[in-house]
Amino acid sequence: MTVEFRNSLKIARDFGRHPGTWFPPLFVMLILAMALPAVYLGGTLDPIGSLRGLPVAMVVEPQTASGIGAADQVSAAITQGVDHEAIELISMTAEQEREQMDGGKIFGAVRVPADFDAEIARLASGAPGPATHAVIHLDTNPAAATMSTGLFTGYLAPVVAAVNAGLGAELPQNAPTAAATTALAKPFSVATAPLTPLPAHTGSGTSVFYYAVVLVLLGFVGASVIHPVVDSASGFQPTEFGPKVRRRGYTHLSRLHMLVVKWCVALIAAPLSAGLIQLLATKTLHMPVASPWQLYLFSASTIAAVALGALTIFAIFGSLAPLLNMFFFVAMAMTSSAGTIPVEATPAFFRVIAKFEPMRPIVAGLRSILYFHSTALSGLHRAWIHVVIGGLLAVVVGVLITGLYDRKPSFTRQPVLVTE
Template structure:
């Protein structure tokens, strides 16, 4: 009996191995090389020189200076600085908007500005007091310009904001200092025949850089937020969960239905195929994806809370997380149903390769090459990031990205459902069923 079994196992192996065409060996190498080229272009392209790629970087400029009277004339240095910044900061790189303080703070609260430059109401008056102190001894405070960064909109965006303002306000400080020095020097001009009076060293140094530029975060983030990166990584796990679940559900359900084999180490299983249409197969996969998504979102939320991650809007984050995972998974399953094995590559490119560079979770969209920035209009990861960031850092305001992210996630889900419905019905109507031509398997038996 043991001999019969052994022979049957041997007989089940093909006697002649068919020749594999050359393209069968070269194909994987070519696809991987092309994928590597795309990965290199996307990932290295958006990190190589973000500040060189700046475009439309939103900054608010607030001028509250009321001016002062100098030698009988009304002077407003704040207006002069506003005009200088508007002219000197390149408009093709930075979107500098002159707004009021309330509008500036609204933009910061909604993540529509990466920072604000605030000139206080007594700016000119303090400059005049500083100039007078160079002639008349006394205690004096430097006039202040405040740079408010927005760490909730992105850590790297705050760094870019600081570098832009350091360079621009450094030039402003030098220009105002030169004007102030000339003004004081003119006041010290002696009468005819008298010896000239010069500014002492300390006064000259003080007047050379009269403005104290103070950089401070607007609504700083607390602990447990990864300095603003927690929203990005929460987005990544939501998208990867949806992406991975589409692959797993597709493979495991096809195995259960008998359309693909399963291997577990040395064990091999291939069940008889079930007579089921493509549309009904996709419906089963969609149903499992929809039931799994809330479980996955709940697991992520629970782990975040166990790790003391600050989450004020727990229920909205759970609900949106379930929606995001379901949308990515269902769309991924529809792509696999439409393209088959090629759908694996399509999903990887759509959700991962193009998604991370255009997400704006690490480098702001306004600091990426324009071709990457255009991807953010439709790439799923960017839409999910906007919604998650709004729920975690911006109190769930619709204007802070939640409304846009929610709408685009629903739109993506609708596209995925429509794609799956149309393609599977088209295949079924044309008779392109997944059942192959029946064949007979013969087993050799030794008598």
């Protein structure tokens, strides 16, 4: 063993033992080990228990038979049986139901059809005819959120079943025949189906969420690539490709000028990236898009806004920026986005951060474009406002903070040797 090797081994050993080498990354890993499951699992493990104010319609169509009152009786019993803290049951007409469904404003509807009283009266009279029952419809809205159908039916189906049993215990008392008594033991059946089925190649309602994930990740990861590559081009840090290390001569730029250069790269990349994503999704994967230009413009603006924000965070926080960006744009944004689980079915923390997390309006805008025909009620205008404000806010904050940094000579980015 040569003296040079022993010296290098001692240096490596001393470096590895120094707390400044191992403690910071270990501390960060332990924090992530607690924070990530708290964010992802804590927000999704108990959607039924977290349910608060899920908007659901109660629709009683005008009845073709009069004097029975069974439709109103069932509606009142369902309304009484629902936990109004978990479910916001809204009375509306069938026309209003369709309008609210097509705007993504309600997650389902309990609909009592127009022939309900007539069918109950026919069963109660024991009149001859085919053995059919009255029907209560649970109209689902799979476009509203991936888990909305399961949450809606999982909560409302037991309530409707209990009403069916209660009505079945009451009606046979006045039945004229044994056959009528048997038929009225369960006076109605329940039909569950989407009011407006989703087309093919939409991933059963998941395409919106995953398209949003692609856009956000491209903006966030793109910024994570642009930041070090531009720094390397300026000579601020070396470029490393495998065993090769390249160090360019340092080009002194202020923090603000460097940030503007990175912003420009992101703004050039955003529309090109959005076009490639949409081309692959529509032409290769056959995802249906009713408004291609709206989707393209919204996607390009989303990538640009996320990249501007992530680059601003890099410029302000430096080495802490990857963690902050990951939590803000990905970790906390996923659960609060309403892409898979309605925000109403998440814990209170996620309902609060959903008001400013960027992925929520991105999902809403994409859902409007891809599923709801870009109607005003579906929230596309509000989504555009959030995206534009987010991008402008990133630029304003970036200019102000980096401008303040540039005023202090000790905050210069010119590489200097740090000695202890």
